[in-house]
Amino acid sequence: MKKRILVTGGAGFLGSHLCKRLLDEGNEVICVDNFFTGDKKNIEALISNPYFEVIRHDVTFPLYVEVDEIYNLACPASPPHYQFDPVQTTKTSVVGAINMLGLAKRCKAKILQASTSEVYGDPEVHPQPESYKGSVSTTGIRACYDEGKRCAETLFFDYYRQHGVDIKVMRIFNTYGPNMNPYDGRVVSNFIVQALKGEDITMYGDGSQTRSFCYVDDLIEGMIRLMNSRDGFTGPVNIGNPGEFTMIELAEKIIELTGSKSKITFQPLPQDDPLQRQPDITLAKKELGWEPRIKLEEGLKHAIAYFKSVI
């Protein structure tokens, strides 16, 4: 049956892939975005579909539409972008969650929250299971994002307990692929663009910090499986690729795959930058039958081809 689905942040990196996938599956999609970090080019190919609708709107203001499902992705995700206007970042996560949960309550719609591995902060438990409560600074430069997302999770669970809203909470780990903004400052886009242009690769800190990178197609599959998971399964659930790499390993792999002559240069590590990160995906495997399929090298090849075409 055709569902009417709202995707907030639908013109962003993940949102644009999600809109396409939902349309391909025969649904009607309403994409809401204020275009802070999103790009109309990401959704250009979808515009001709009569079941696709775009609304320029900021989720910190109420929205009145009638929908069956809501994927709440609106929020800048790259540190330089979310730190550009930190007050607006917290408002987007917190007030945006209240508005979208209110909409879900009125429409009796199911609602999925794009939460983040950042709720674990700079983790003392490794890898991170969902039961780990996190180690997050409330006052640092990442707090606008981390605490905003943590409060959004609280709101989701309170709307669930207090109002019976059907919620699904997904903790997304670092994801990459086509439609990422080449200049958004995240590590995969920075390193690939620098390597392709023959510029210095900007390594923050000594490069021994780790991240685990998930290719976007795997991530979107996990997101859709979570939305369609059994009644009463709320999460939170980690979705990410457990393959863990140091930033030095990532830079070397990108230099090799692009055949670049770029050299690595070292810059100070930003405040509160997590030293390690790897998802424990036991719960996603059990509840969603999900695990990632695309290895870093294969995913990077797709991402490199994309960045080559846009820079």
Ligand code: NAD
């Ligand atoms: P993105 O910056 O590409 O997309 C975010 C989208 O939200 C953009 O289109 C932006 O214009 C829009 N937006 C921002 N503030 C808004 C507002 N107030 N009202 C309406 N629209 C607004 O980032 P992304 O990587 O696609 O991330 C999407 C979601 O997934 C975010 O909520 C992010 O926190 C979460 N997430 C992403 C990652 C990742 O690695 N990509 C990891 C963890 C969590």
Ligand code: UDP
């Ligand atoms: N990073 C880096 N050089 C860059 C951009 C990022 O060394 O040009 C590092 C950053 O300090 C962090 C890691 O790469 O340790 C991942 O950064 P990103 O901003 O992509 O995501 P997050 O820190 O939110 O996981």
